[in-house]
Amino acid sequence: MKNVPLADVDHVDRAVLPIGTDYPPGHVLDWHEHRRAQFLYGATGVMVVDTAEGTWTVPPERAVLIPPATRHRVHMLGVSTRSLYIEPHAVPWWPATCTVVDVPPLLRELLLAAVELESDYSLSGREGSIAALLLYEIAERAPLPFHVGIPASADLARLCRAYLAAPDGDATNAAWAASTAMSERAFTRRFRSETGESPAAWRGRARLLAAVPLLRTASVSEVGGRIGYASPAAFTAAFTRAFGMPPSRFAAEHHRPHRRPTGVTKAPKPS
Known part of the structure:
Protein backbone atom coordinates (compact mmCIF):
# COMPACT_ATOMS: atom_id res chain seq x y z
CA MET A 1 0.00 0.00 0.00
CA PRO A 145 22.34 5.13 20.47
CA PHE A 146 20.91 7.93 18.30
CA HIS A 147 18.85 9.72 20.93
CA VAL A 148 18.85 12.11 23.86
CA GLY A 149 16.39 12.22 26.73
CA ILE A 150 14.16 15.22 27.41
CA PRO A 151 13.65 16.29 31.05
CA ALA A 152 10.17 15.86 32.48
CA SER A 153 9.91 19.40 33.90
CA ALA A 154 8.61 22.03 31.50
CA ASP A 155 11.38 24.60 32.00
CA LEU A 156 14.22 22.15 31.41
CA ALA A 157 12.37 20.55 28.48
CA ARG A 158 12.01 23.97 26.81
CA LEU A 159 15.71 24.63 27.31
CA CYS A 160 16.68 21.29 25.77
CA ARG A 161 14.32 21.53 22.79
CA ALA A 162 15.59 25.03 22.02
CA TYR A 163 19.14 23.70 22.08
CA LEU A 164 18.25 20.81 19.77
CA ALA A 165 16.78 23.32 17.30
CA ALA A 166 19.96 25.44 17.35
CA PRO A 167 22.95 23.70 19.02
CA ASP A 168 25.53 26.14 20.38
CA GLY A 169 29.02 24.89 21.14
CA ASP A 170 29.62 27.92 23.39
CA ALA A 171 26.68 27.24 25.75
CA THR A 172 27.69 26.78 29.39
CA ASN A 173 26.15 25.32 32.51
CA ALA A 174 26.29 28.76 34.12
CA ALA A 175 24.25 30.33 31.31
CA TRP A 176 21.70 27.51 31.40
CA ALA A 177 21.41 27.78 35.17
CA ALA A 178 20.89 31.54 34.96
CA SER A 179 18.11 31.09 32.40
CA THR A 180 16.22 28.94 34.92
CA ALA A 181 16.97 31.21 37.91
CA MET A 182 18.95 28.50 39.68
CA SER A 183 22.48 28.22 40.99
CA GLU A 184 24.79 26.27 38.70
CA ARG A 185 25.19 23.52 41.27
CA ALA A 186 21.44 23.13 41.86
CA PHE A 187 20.74 23.25 38.14
CA THR A 188 23.33 20.58 37.35
CA ARG A 189 22.02 18.30 40.10
CA ARG A 190 18.43 18.70 38.92
CA PHE A 191 19.33 18.21 35.26
CA ARG A 192 21.24 15.02 36.02
CA SER A 193 18.37 13.65 38.10
CA GLU A 194 15.93 14.12 35.18
CA THR A 195 18.14 12.97 32.29
CA GLY A 196 20.73 10.68 33.83
CA GLU A 197 23.65 12.77 32.56
CA SER A 198 25.28 16.15 33.12
CA PRO A 199 24.17 19.19 31.09
CA ALA A 200 27.57 19.32 29.35
CA ALA A 201 27.39 15.66 28.34
CA TRP A 202 23.81 16.13 27.15
CA ARG A 203 24.76 19.15 25.02
CA GLY A 204 27.70 17.27 23.52
CA ARG A 205 25.46 14.39 22.46
CA ALA A 206 22.79 16.78 21.15
CA ARG A 207 25.37 18.56 18.98
CA LEU A 208 26.51 15.25 17.51
CA LEU A 209 22.92 14.23 16.76
CA ALA A 210 22.43 17.57 15.00
CA ALA A 211 25.34 16.63 12.72
CA VAL A 212 23.51 13.62 11.25
CA PRO A 213 21.07 15.58 9.03
CA LEU A 214 23.80 18.07 8.11
CA LEU A 215 25.96 15.26 6.74
CA ARG A 216 23.39 14.66 3.99
CA THR A 217 24.57 17.79 2.15
CA ALA A 218 27.92 18.83 3.62
CA SER A 219 31.36 17.31 4.17
CA VAL A 220 32.64 15.99 7.48
CA SER A 221 34.95 18.98 7.90
CA GLU A 222 32.15 21.46 7.12
CA VAL A 223 29.74 19.84 9.55
CA GLY A 224 32.35 19.58 12.30
CA GLY A 225 33.06 23.29 11.98
CA ARG A 226 29.37 24.22 11.99
CA ILE A 227 28.72 22.44 15.28
CA GLY A 228 31.81 23.86 16.97
CA TYR A 229 34.64 21.33 16.62
CA ALA A 230 38.15 22.67 16.16
CA SER A 231 39.13 20.07 13.55
CA PRO A 232 37.61 17.26 11.44
CA ALA A 233 39.70 14.79 13.45
CA ALA A 234 38.20 15.98 16.74
CA PHE A 235 34.68 15.80 15.30
CA THR A 236 35.26 12.33 13.84
CA ALA A 237 36.67 11.04 17.14
CA ALA A 238 33.74 12.39 19.18
CA PHE A 239 31.13 11.13 16.70
CA THR A 240 32.67 7.66 16.52
CA ARG A 241 32.93 7.46 20.29
CA ALA A 242 29.25 8.39 20.70
CA PHE A 243 27.71 6.32 17.91
CA GLY A 244 30.18 3.55 17.14
CA MET A 245 30.73 4.63 13.52
CA PRO A 246 32.46 7.59 11.84
CA PRO A 247 30.50 10.54 10.42
CA SER A 248 31.86 9.75 6.95
CA ARG A 249 29.56 6.71 6.99
CA PHE A 250 26.57 9.02 6.69
CA ALA A 251 28.18 11.57 4.40
CA ALA A 252 28.97 8.75 1.94
CA GLU A 253 25.42 7.43 2.13
CA HIS A 254 24.06 10.75 0.91
CA HIS A 255 25.74 10.13 -2.45
CA ARG A 256 24.86 6.45 -2.73
CA PRO A 257 22.10 5.52 -5.18
CA HIS A 258 18.93 4.32 -3.47
CA ARG A 259 16.11 2.18 -4.70
CA ARG A 260 13.27 4.69 -4.67
CA PRO A 261 9.93 3.17 -5.61
CA THR A 262 7.96 5.10 -8.20
CA GLY A 263 4.39 6.32 -8.13
CA VAL A 264 4.41 7.62 -4.56
CA THR A 265 4.04 11.38 -4.60
CA LYS A 266 1.65 12.63 -1.95
CA ALA A 267 2.03 12.29 1.78
CA PRO A 268 -1.09 11.41 3.78
CA LYS A 269 -2.09 13.30 6.89
CA PRO A 270 -1.11 11.64 10.17
CA SER A 271 -3.66 9.16 11.45
Missing part, protein backbone atom coordinates in the same frame (compact mmCIF):
# COMPACT_ATOMS: atom_id res chain seq x y z
CA LYS A 2 1.23 3.47 -0.84
CA ASN A 3 -0.05 6.86 0.29
CA VAL A 4 -2.86 5.27 2.26
CA PRO A 5 -3.76 6.87 5.62
CA LEU A 6 -3.62 4.33 8.41
CA ALA A 7 -7.14 5.29 9.48
CA ASP A 8 -8.48 3.91 6.19
CA VAL A 9 -7.09 0.41 6.80
CA ASP A 10 -6.58 0.13 10.57
CA HIS A 11 -9.71 -2.00 10.81
CA VAL A 12 -8.35 -4.66 8.42
CA ASP A 13 -7.80 -7.99 10.16
CA ARG A 14 -4.05 -8.20 9.60
CA ALA A 15 -1.44 -8.09 12.36
CA VAL A 16 1.00 -6.27 10.05
CA LEU A 17 -0.08 -3.44 7.75
CA PRO A 18 2.74 -2.14 5.45
CA ILE A 19 2.41 1.40 4.02
CA GLY A 20 4.94 3.29 1.88
CA THR A 21 5.09 7.07 1.53
CA ASP A 22 7.39 9.69 0.00
CA TYR A 23 7.57 13.02 1.82
CA PRO A 24 8.70 16.41 0.50
CA PRO A 25 11.87 17.80 2.10
CA GLY A 26 11.25 19.34 5.50
CA HIS A 27 7.77 17.82 5.89
CA VAL A 28 6.58 17.58 9.49
CA LEU A 29 4.07 15.01 10.69
CA ASP A 30 2.74 16.94 13.66
CA TRP A 31 1.96 15.39 17.04
CA HIS A 32 -0.16 12.26 16.71
CA GLU A 33 -0.32 8.65 17.87
CA HIS A 34 -1.28 5.23 16.54
CA ARG A 35 -3.18 2.41 18.19
CA ARG A 36 -0.70 0.01 16.61
CA ALA A 37 3.04 -0.22 17.12
CA GLN A 38 5.00 1.32 14.24
CA PHE A 39 8.22 0.27 12.53
CA LEU A 40 9.23 3.42 10.64
CA TYR A 41 11.99 2.87 8.08
CA GLY A 42 13.66 5.68 6.16
CA ALA A 43 14.76 4.27 2.82
CA THR A 44 16.22 7.71 2.09
CA GLY A 45 16.94 10.85 4.08
CA VAL A 46 16.94 11.51 7.82
CA MET A 47 14.04 11.49 10.29
CA VAL A 48 13.87 13.19 13.68
CA VAL A 49 11.26 11.69 15.99
CA ASP A 50 10.14 13.59 19.10
CA THR A 51 8.17 12.31 22.07
CA ALA A 52 7.66 13.81 25.51
CA GLU A 53 10.54 11.64 26.75
CA GLY A 54 13.21 12.32 24.12
CA THR A 55 14.38 12.89 20.57
CA TRP A 56 15.54 10.13 18.22
CA THR A 57 17.54 10.94 15.09
CA VAL A 58 17.16 8.22 12.45
CA PRO A 59 20.02 8.17 9.91
CA PRO A 60 19.52 6.98 6.30
CA GLU A 61 18.64 3.31 5.89
CA ARG A 62 17.81 2.94 9.58
CA ALA A 63 14.48 2.63 11.33
CA VAL A 64 12.77 3.56 14.57
CA LEU A 65 10.44 1.33 16.57
CA ILE A 66 7.59 3.44 18.01
CA PRO A 67 5.49 1.86 20.78
CA PRO A 68 1.71 1.78 20.38
CA ALA A 69 -0.27 4.79 21.67
CA THR A 70 2.90 6.92 21.86
CA ARG A 71 2.31 10.57 21.02
CA HIS A 72 5.06 11.63 18.62
CA ARG A 73 6.12 14.07 15.92
CA VAL A 74 8.32 13.30 12.91
CA HIS A 75 10.44 15.77 10.95
CA MET A 76 11.18 14.34 7.49
CA LEU A 77 14.36 15.47 5.70
CA GLY A 78 14.17 14.08 2.16
CA VAL A 79 12.56 10.87 3.37
CA SER A 80 10.92 7.97 1.60
CA THR A 81 9.40 5.76 4.30
CA ARG A 82 8.32 2.15 4.47
CA SER A 83 6.23 1.70 7.62
CA LEU A 84 4.75 -1.32 9.31
CA TYR A 85 1.79 -0.79 11.61
CA ILE A 86 1.58 -3.79 13.92
CA GLU A 87 -1.09 -5.02 16.31
CA PRO A 88 0.34 -4.81 19.85
CA HIS A 89 -0.65 -8.39 20.68
CA ALA A 90 1.58 -9.62 17.83
CA VAL A 91 4.70 -7.99 19.32
CA PRO A 92 4.66 -8.35 23.13
CA TRP A 93 8.44 -7.90 23.00
CA TRP A 94 8.19 -4.39 21.44
CA PRO A 95 10.31 -1.82 23.32
CA ALA A 96 8.53 0.50 25.76
CA THR A 97 10.29 3.59 24.33
CA CYS A 98 11.28 4.56 20.80
CA THR A 99 14.36 2.69 19.58
CA VAL A 100 16.57 3.30 16.55
CA VAL A 101 17.86 0.15 14.80
CA ASP A 102 19.80 -0.75 11.69
CA VAL A 103 18.10 -2.30 8.66
CA PRO A 104 20.25 -5.01 7.03
CA PRO A 105 19.72 -6.07 3.39
CA LEU A 106 17.23 -8.89 4.06
CA LEU A 107 14.97 -6.70 6.18
CA ARG A 108 15.20 -3.87 3.65
CA GLU A 109 14.12 -6.14 0.78
CA LEU A 110 11.26 -7.55 2.85
CA LEU A 111 10.02 -4.01 3.56
CA LEU A 112 10.17 -3.06 -0.12
CA ALA A 113 8.22 -6.20 -1.01
CA ALA A 114 5.69 -5.70 1.79
CA VAL A 115 4.52 -2.25 0.65
CA GLU A 116 3.49 -3.81 -2.67
CA LEU A 117 0.90 -5.96 -0.86
CA GLU A 118 -2.79 -5.08 -0.60
CA SER A 119 -4.21 -4.39 2.86
CA ASP A 120 -6.06 -7.73 2.88
CA TYR A 121 -3.09 -9.76 1.64
CA SER A 122 -3.28 -13.52 1.90
CA LEU A 123 -2.19 -14.94 5.24
CA SER A 124 -0.84 -18.05 3.54
CA GLY A 125 1.88 -18.54 0.93
CA ARG A 126 4.36 -15.83 -0.01
CA GLU A 127 2.43 -12.82 1.32
CA GLY A 128 1.80 -14.25 4.78
CA SER A 129 5.39 -15.47 4.95
CA ILE A 130 6.74 -11.98 4.21
CA ALA A 131 4.66 -10.50 7.05
CA ALA A 132 5.75 -13.22 9.48
CA LEU A 133 9.42 -13.01 8.54
CA LEU A 134 9.39 -9.23 8.99
CA LEU A 135 8.53 -9.67 12.67
CA TYR A 136 11.28 -12.26 13.17
CA GLU A 137 13.84 -9.94 11.56
CA ILE A 138 12.76 -6.89 13.56
CA ALA A 139 12.98 -8.87 16.80
CA GLU A 140 16.67 -9.54 16.04
CA ARG A 141 17.64 -5.88 15.77
CA ALA A 142 19.86 -4.29 18.43
CA PRO A 143 19.27 -0.67 19.54
CA LEU A 144 21.49 2.13 18.24
